[in-house]
Amino acid sequence: MTAPLRRRSLLKGLAGSAFVLVVPRALADLDTRLEAALSERFGERRPQQGGVELELSRLVENGNSVAVTVRAASGEPAPAALHLFMPRNPEPWGTSFQVAPPALAEFSTRIRLAGTQDVLAVAEWADGRLGAMAASVMVTLGACADDLYLEF
Amino acid sequence: MTLSARVRLPQQARAGEVVEIRTLVSHPMETGFRVDSFGRRIPRRILTRFSCRYADRLIIDMDLRPSISANPYLAFRFIADRSGEIELRWQGDQGEELIERGHLEVTPA
Numbered sequence: 327m328t329a330p331l332r333r334r335s336l337l338k339g340l341a342g343s344a345f346v347l348v349v350p351r352a353l354a355d356l357d358t359r360l361e362a363a364l365s366e367r368f369g370e371r372r373p374q375q376g377g378v379e380l381e382l383s384r385l386v387e388n389g390n391s392v393a394v395t396v397r398a399a400s401g402e403p404a405p406a407a408l409h410l411f412m413p414r415n416p417e418p419w420g421t422s423f424q425v426a427p428p429a430l431a432e433f434s435t436r437i438r439l440a441g442t443q444d445v446l447a448v449a450e451w452a453d454g455r456l457g458a459m460a461a462s463v464m465v466t467l468g469a470c471a472d473d474l475y476l477e478f
Numbered sequence: 479m480t481l482s483a484r485v486r487l488p489q490q491a492r493a494g495e496v497v498e499i500r501t502l503v504s505h506p507m508e509t510g511f512r513v514d515s516f517g518r519r520i521p522r523r524i525l526t527r528f529s530c531r532y533a534d535r536l537i538i539d540m541d542l543r544p545s546i547s548a549n550p551y552l553a554f555r556f557i558a559d560r561s562g563e564i565e566l567r568w569q570g571d572q573g574e575e576l577i578e579r580g581h582l583e584v585t586p587a
Contacts, residue, residue, distance in 0.1 A: 333496055345483065347532070349514065349577045354572075366507050383577075388545065390547060390548070391547040391548075392547075397507060409543075412545050413580060414543070415544075415545050416509065416511045417511075417543055417544055417547075418544055418545075420545035420546065421540060421541055421542055421543055421545070421546055422540065422541040423538065424538070424540065424552075425534070425537065425538055425554075426537050427537070428532070428535075428537065428557040428558075428559050429530070429537035429538055429554060429555070429556040429557075430496065430554070430555045430556060430557070431534075432555060433538075433540075433552060434551075434553040434554075435547075435550065435551055435552050435553075436546070436547040436550070436551045437545050437546060437547060438509075438544070438545050438547050439545075440544070447549045451482075459480040
């Protein structure tokens with residue numbers, strides 16, 4: 327009966343070393359798929375809360391087309407990019423909006439949501455700083471509800 | 479498939495005025511995650527990039543992914559600081575491209 331012991335010691339080892347959470351507490355409950363998407367775009371960097379505003383309905387009936395507005399928070403210097411992540415969509419990275427003056431750091435679009443989730447907006451400044459705001463959206467009918475989603 | 483867009487471009491503005499561009503392109507933004515009624519995967523076909531040039535400056539460069547709805551809508555704003563051409567460009571993963579142009583005349587404030 328060595329297998330459980332081995333697993334236990336492995337877990338202990340992991341807890342002691344690699345698994346250090348670097349996300350701020352308020353964002354800590356967002357899951358590992360979002361983590362992977364953030365790593366892909368930002369490497370080791372993780373956003374602090376604030377600096378960006380995200381406008382979304384709290385309740386939507388149809389996840390195929392959900393109006394969303396993202397803008398830099400007032401009082402912030404203009405970010406170089408605004409990003410949107412949908413953690414429970416098959417592909418969590420939604421869009422990246424690179425912006426330069428005289429354009430304002432603000433856009434409105436329509437997104438798909440596969441189900442109820444916390445959409446995350448991230449502002450990225452030229453110096454590498456990241457700011458984030460999450461908004462929970464309840465979706466009664468997810469995008470592609472009439473079709474089967476393939477495993478992803 | 480030829481792309482078509484409905485675009486609202488400002489034509490005149492005073493210097494320093496904030497103007498808005500609104501765009502709507504007809505495109506299915508097929509995600510590649512759906513299957514048809516025979517269980518076959520419907521291949522991905524999306525617009526991948528949108529960009530806007532204003533008076534010879536790239537002011538918007540946007541990556542589009544499958545989480546953007548079919549018939550992508552986009553609205554953004556900028557400060558009219560000089561007269562010049564506005565060029566909107568969409569590019570898709572099948573090599574398709576759509577360019578819309580307009581001219582913005584900026585008068586002194």
